[in-house]
Structure formats: structure tokens, C-alpha cells
Amino acid sequence: MIEATLCFPLREGGDADEEVLLIEKRRGLGEGWYNGPGGKCEPGETPRECAVRETEEEVGLEVTDLEKAGELTFLLDGEAHTFCHVYRSRSFEGEPTSSEEAYPEWVPVDDVPYDRMWDDDHLWLPGVLEGNTVAGEFRFEGGEPLDEAAFVDHDLEWGVSLESRE
Numbered sequence: 001m002i003e004a005t006l007c008f009p010l011r012e013g014g015d016a017d018e019e020v021l022l023i024e025k026r027r028g029l030g031e032g033w034y035n036g037p038g039g040k041c042e043p044g045e046t047p048r049e050c051a052v053r054e055t056e057e058e059v060g061l062e063v064t065d066l067e068k069a070g071e072l073t074f075l076l077d078g079e080a081h082t083f084c085h086v087y088r089s090r091s092f093e094g095e096p097t098s099s100e101e102a103y104p105e106w107v108p109v110d111d112v113p114y115d116r117m118w119d120d121d122h123l124w125l126p127g128v129l130e131g132n133t134v135a136g137e138f139r140f141e142g143g144e145p146l147d148e149a150a151f152v153d154h155d156l157e158w159g160v161s162l163e164s165r166e
């Protein structure tokens with residue numbers, strides 16, 4: 001099973017609108033779709049360290065004080081495929097810049113382009129951006145690659161305690 005991360009930097013935008021930093025992914029899994037910065041954990045790395053590293057690599061932002069917001073299990077044809085640790089952060093340094101992997105974009109949290117994201121995102125990301133915590137299982141069918149499989153169903157639990165988790 002792949003262990004991966006997603007990080008959602010948040011800031012106060014114009015008109016006091018809350019904004020989230022998304023990326024348009026330029027290659028690999030989920031290419032062409034929007035998501036948070038993130039990626040696969042490397043050996044010996046904690047998920048939190050992975051989220052910080054991937055955010056720096058993909059958009060050049062140095063995030064600190066990551067808050068654990070979710071744990072998502074993605075199953076493909078009945079088998080656990082990816083376990084994803086989700087974080088929020090309001091503390092970061094630097095300006096988002098494009099990389100070979102991603103185009104960054106600040107978007108109002110009320111205007112997230114869910115029609116251009118993974119099919120599961122609209123189910124859990126709004127709550128995460130509102131400050132809630134979530135544990136979820138999402139089932140996909142149809143074989144590899146995961147981003148061409150069909151999203152079948154899911155279970156979600158809100159308000160879970162993730163404080164003691166990486």
C-alpha cells in the first residue's frame with residue numbers, strides 16, 4: 001500500500017475571503033486535475049515531513065504548524081491502494097511558484113473546482129477546509145491506474161480525533 005499526503009495551506013484573501021492553495025497537477029497520478037500539494041512518503045520519513053517536503057518541492061512554500069485534518073483510505077478492486085494523510089496549515093513562508101509537477105493557484109474556499117478534481121474530493125474537502133477532521137474509505141473499481149478507475153462508494157466519519165497521529 002502506498003502512503004501519501006496532501007497539504008492545504010490556508011490564508012485570508014481579499015474581502016476577508018478564506019483562500020486555499022491548490023495545485024493543477026502537471027504529471028503522474030491525477031495529471032490535469034486540481035488537488036492539494038502532496039505525494040508519496042519516502043522510506044524513513046514521517047507523513048508530516050513528507051507533506052512539508054512535497055509542498056516545498058511542488059510549489060516552493062515552506063509550511064510549518066501542520067494540523068492533521070484527515071486520514072483517507074483509497075481501495076482499488078477491494079484492496080487497500082493508498083493511505084493518505086491530510087493536513088491544513090495557516091503558517092508558511094514564501095510565495096507559491098510553478099514547478100515541473102504543479103501550477104499553484106489560490107482559490108476561495110467557496111469556489112473550489114470540484115468538477116476538476118478526484119471524484120472523492122467534494123465529499124471530504126469542504127469539511128476539511130471548514131476546520132473539521134475526517135476519516136474516510138473510498139472504493140474504486142476497474143484496475144490500475146487509480147485515476148482511471150471508477151469511484152464506487154464510500155464511508156465517512158467526521159470529528160475524529162487525530163491529535164496523537166502523525
Ligand SMILES: CNc1ncnc2c1ncn2[C@@H]1O[C@H](COP(=O)(O)OP(=O)(O)OP(=O)(O)O)[C@@H](O)[C@H]1O
Binds near residue numbers: 029118
Ligand atoms: C483516489 N482518490 C484520491 N483523491 C485525492 N487525492 C488522491 C487520491 N489518490 C491519490 N491522491 C493524491 O494524489 C497525489 C499523487 O501524487 P504523487 O504520489 O506525487 O503521484 P505521482 O505518480 O506523480 O508520483 P511521483 O512523482 O512518481 O512520486 C498524492 O498527493 C495523493 O495523496
